Amino acid sequence: MNSAIQNQVRLPLSVAFEVVLQGIRIRMGRSLVTLTGIVLGIAFLMSILTAQSLRRGVQRETDTRAELQRMLNFLIAETGPIEGRTLGVVQVGTASEVERRFIDLLVKGKVQAFNWFGLEHNSSAEDFPPGNVARSSRDDIGRDASAVLVIGDGAAPSVDWGAALRPARQKVVALTRSIHEPPAGVSGVSVVALERQLRPEEVSEMAADARRTQFRTGWIIVISLLVTVIGICNAMLMSVTERFREIGTMKCLGALSYFIRQQFFMESCLMGLAGSLAGSLLGALFTILVFSATYRADLIMSSLRPGELAGFGLLSVVAGMVLAIVAAIYPANFASRMVPATALRSNI
Amino acid sequence: MTVDRNKFEALFAQGRKQQRRCIIRGVDITKIYRMGANETHALRGATLDIYAGEYLSIMGPSGSGKSTLFNMIGGLGKPSSGRVYIDQVDIAQLDANELAWLRCRKVGYIFQSFNLIQVMTCIENVTLPMSFAGLNSEEAREKAMYILTLVGLDHRPLHKPAELSGGQQQRCAIARALANSPEIILADEPTANLDSRTGEEMIELLATLRDQLGVTIISATHDLKMLKRSDRIMWIEDGQICKITTPDEMKIQINEIR
Numbered sequence: 335m336n337s338a339i340q341n342q343v344r345l346p347l348s349v350a351f352e353v354v355l356q357g358i359r360i361r362m363g364r365s366l367v368t369l370t371g372i373v374l375g376i377a378f379l380m381s382i383l384t385a386q387s388l389r390r391g392v393q394r395e396t397d398t399r400a401e402l403q404r405m406l407n408f409l410i411a412e413t414g415p416i417e418g419r420t421l422g423v424v425q426v427g428t429a430s431e432v433e434r435r436f437i438d439l440l441v442k443g444k445v446q447a448f449n450w451f452g453l454e455h456n457s458s459a460e461d462f463p464p465g466n467v468a469r470s471s472r473d474d475i476g477r478d479a480s481a482v483l484v485i486g487d488g489a490a491p492s493v494d495w496g497a498a499l500r501p502a503r504q505k506v507v508a509l510t511r512s513i514h515e516p517p518a519g520v521s522g523v524s525v526v527a528l529e530r531q532l533r534p535e536e537v538s539e540m541a542a543d544a545r546r547t548q549f550r551t552g553w554i555i556v557i558s559l560l561v562t563v564i565g566i567c568n569a570m571l572m573s574v575t576e577r578f579r580e581i582g583t584m585k586c587l588g589a590l591s592y593f594i595r596q597q598f599f600m601e602s603c604l605m606g607l608a609g610s611l612a613g614s615l616l617g618a619l620f621t622i623l624v625f626s627a628t629y630r631a632d633l634i635m636s637s638l639r640p641g642e643l644a645g646f647g648l649l650s651v652v653a654g655m656v657l658a659i660v661a662a663i664y665p666a667n668f669a670s671r672m673v674p675a676t677a678l679r680s681n682i
Numbered sequence: 683m684t685v686d687r688n689k690f691e692a693l694f695a696q697g698r699k700q701q702r703r704c705i706i707r708g709v710d711i712t713k714i715y716r717m718g719a720n721e722t723h724a725l726r727g728a729t730l731d732i733y734a735g736e737y738l739s740i741m742g743p744s745g746s747g748k749s750t751l752f753n754m755i756g757g758l759g760k761p762s763s764g765r766v767y768i769d770q771v772d773i774a775q776l777d778a779n780e781l782a783w784l785r786c787r788k789v790g791y792i793f794q795s796f797n798l799i800q801v802m803t804c805i806e807n808v809t810l811p812m813s814f815a816g817l818n819s820e821e822a823r824e825k826a827m828y829i830l831t832l833v834g835l836d837h838r839p840l841h842k843p844a845e846l847s848g849g850q851q852q853r854c855a856i857a858r859a860l861a862n863s864p865e866i867i868l869a870d871e872p873t874a875n876l877d878s879r880t881g882e883e884m885i886e887l888l889a890t891l892r893d894q895l896g897v898t899i900i901s902a903t904h905d906l907k908m909l910k911r912s913d914r915i916m917w918i919e920d921g922q923i924c925k926i927t928t929p930d931e932m933k934i935q936i937n938e939i940r
Contacts, residue, residue: 339771342782343816360801583797586758587858588786588814591778674785675758 342590350596358601364576365605368569372609373616375562376654380617382555383646386547388625391637398432402439405510405528412506412526413480416440422449422479422502426488426514433485433510436528449475453491473497481506481526484514495520559657566661570602574669585674595670602662603655610654614647685828693863694895705865705898706732706755711764712921713750724750726921727764732900734865737892739909740902742918748902749870751918755900756791756868757784769865786814790859790897792869796851798843804854805830805839811861829857833887849880856887860895867891869901873908885911 358365410416421440429437437448449470475482476498484491484507495517499505507517508526516525574581581594626634713725724747732738732755742748753759754766757773766773768788776784785791798807805826812822830836833853843851852872859867869888873881889911892899901908909915910929917925 339776339780340783341779342786343814345813345816349813356801579797580799580801583793583799584810585782586785586791586797587811588782588862590782593814673759675753 342588344590345593347596347600350593350600354597354600354604357597358604361573361576364569364573368566368573368605369609369612371565371569372562372605372654372658373613375558375565375657376610376613376650377617377620378558379555379653380614380646380650381621382551382558383650384618384621384643385625386551387639387642387646388621388634388637391639392625392629392633395633395637398435401432401530402436404530405436406439406443408526408528409481409483409508412508412524413504416480417444418446419480420447420449420478420503421445422475422477422482422498423451424475424482424484424486424491424493425450425452426484426486426491427453428487429485430487436510437485449477449479451475453486453488476500476502478503480504481508483508483510485510487511487513489513489515491515493517495523499523559653563657563661566602566605566658567664570598570662570665571668573601574598574665577669578672581669581672582674585672591670594672595666598666598669599659599662602658602666606655606658607651609658610651613654614650617650618643618647685825690825690828690832690863691895694865694897703734704731705734705769706730706900707765707767708751708755709765709767711751711754711761711766713747713754713759714762723921725754725761728918728921728923730755730916730923732898734898735892735896736913737889737899737911738901739912739915740900740918741904741909741915742902746918747921748918750921752868752870752900752902756789756866757781782814786811787862788864788866790861790864790867792852792855792859792867792872792901794871794874796843796848796855796875798851798854798858800843803840803842804835804846807843807854808857808861811858815862826857826861829860830854832860832891833857847880848876849883852876852880852884853887856884856891860891860897863895864897866898866900869899869903871902871904873903873905878907881905882907 413419423437451470451472451474470477472493475493479502481504482498482502491514495507499507499517499520505520505523506526507523508528509516510528512527512529512531517523584594585591622634622638708728708730711725711728712723715722715724726747728747728751740748740751750759754761755768757766757768757776760774768784771784773781773784798804799810802810805823808826808829809817809819809822812825813819817825827836827839830839833856835850835853835857838846838850843854846854852875856872859869867888872888873884876884885905885908888899888901891897901912903909909932912929915927915929915932916923917927
């Protein structure tokens with residue numbers, strides 16, 4: 335037998351992993367309590383993030399709906415009721431979401447026909463104008479029209495307004511954006527600017543409001559995460575004291591400190607992963623359900639952004655893992671520093 | 683690899699045939715525990731030699747420093763002053779890594795309250811120190827089964843400690859102590875939590891192991907039956923070793939008292 339003292343073998347992670355899994359399975363009751371703490375903490379975080387996203391979405395949706403109604407009102411104020419009328423549309427470049435929905439609103443408002451003419455718009459806009467509208471030529475824009483609408487992100491429609499408006503019923507040109515150039519040098523045309531310009535005070539007020547909300551939410555999130563960390567830390571400490579004898583025994587049998595530390599970190603990580611996955615799912619579902627019950631479900635569905643929610647979910651899971659690791663630092667070091675004899679003396 | 687008797691016994695100490703090899707030497711060991719301002723002198727200069735292959739019992743009233751001496755010579759704690767040599771190596775010179783190696787391979791521990799790991803089965807408890815020593819699980823299982831047969835527990839390897847009787851748990855603990863073929867087995871009151879018949883069986887088992895495998899057995903005990911089987915008995919009182927006797931001398935003393 336080799337009697338020289340050597341260094342103890344470092345064990346692969348899988349050994350600690352097996353011990354940890356077994357430990358969690360055997361101490362299921364306590365593990366579940368820890369897990370519930372993490373699930374609740376992360377569910378709270380996720381629910382706040384989801385609620386923020388939904389509230390913002392709902393706000394945007396409500397604003398858009400109000401804006402569309404206002405644009406329609408502006409148009410009608412100039413042309414009179416549009417039911418059964420014909421409208422000319424000049425599309426310059428790509429139409430925005432708002433413009434598309436405005437056209438939809440006009441279709442719903444029983445506009446009889448559109449004289450649609452597209453300028454410089456790319457192929458991705460082929461599905462637009464809506465299916466029942468035939469394209470017409472540049473000369474036919476104004477035929478029998480109550481108004482000619484300019485939409486799209488291009489600035490200057492190259493239209494000879496004088497010629498175009500000659501066959502029109504009413505000489506009204508409605509510009510959906512402030513960048514659109516109004517027709518020049520044609521007499522008797524009334525121009526309606528549909529886009530609303532925000533006043534500078536309004537803009538700064540909105541920004542300040544957003545900052546305040548951001549701060550308040552941030553504060554709540556920080557507090558809730560702190561509570562979660564302390565909860566996990568407490569549970570892990572309990573797990574350490576519960577295992578005083580076990581740790582001491584393992585050290586007597588030749589376990590190195592890192593092996594003990596590894597066990598507690600791994601346990602915490604596993605709990606963190608499981609807890610935060612469950613928590614973020616639960617938090618998101620719960621919030622969506624509550625919002626659907628409070629607001630109208632279709633409003634929630636149309637303002638739901640799955641990409642953003644998935645991002646928040648990932649953020650929550652990462653946060654949960656980080657919390658679990660941070661919370662395990664103290665208990666794991668506490669356990670690994672224990673002298674084997676001390677661990678054996680305690681009668682727990 | 684199949685484990686048979688020859689192979690297994692070959693794993694144990696080779697120095698059996700040597701004359702009176704000193705396996706543990708303690709020189710003037712003191713240990714002071716500090717609790718705030720209080721100082722407790724648990725050991726006040728204990729000097730002792732323990733020889734390979736002997737069966738040594740340590741006797742003493744509670745609070746005499748028995749357990750502390752035990753921890754010191756087992757490499758579980760470091761003395762405040764003095765030296766402990768295990769197999770000629772001063773354990774104060776070892777770092778944590780080497781101490782773990784020593785605890786894993788050189789010493790087997792048996793505890794009063796068994797200290798089996800409750801979440802593991804009997805055989806897993808026995809294979810645990812082997813995996814700490816780097817044995818792969820296949821070899822470890824085979825060796826563990828052999829040791830369990832040796833201690834008479836081969837019929838319930840897959841039971842959890844809670845499902846075993848006290849005697850069976852202590853058998854499992856003895857098997858675990860033997861896992862890495864140590865030269866020394868330290869038993870801290872191994873019979874205290876057992877009824878007298880089971881205790882006697884344990885003592886027989888330890889004595890048989892000593893005879894078969896040549897391991898050095900050091901036990902702290904109050905059990906007179908255990909004393910009878912010992913080669914030497916060390917009496918410790920108030921942190922000092924007051925005398926070392928043989929069982930025969932002790933019998934005379936008891937007769938004198940009565």
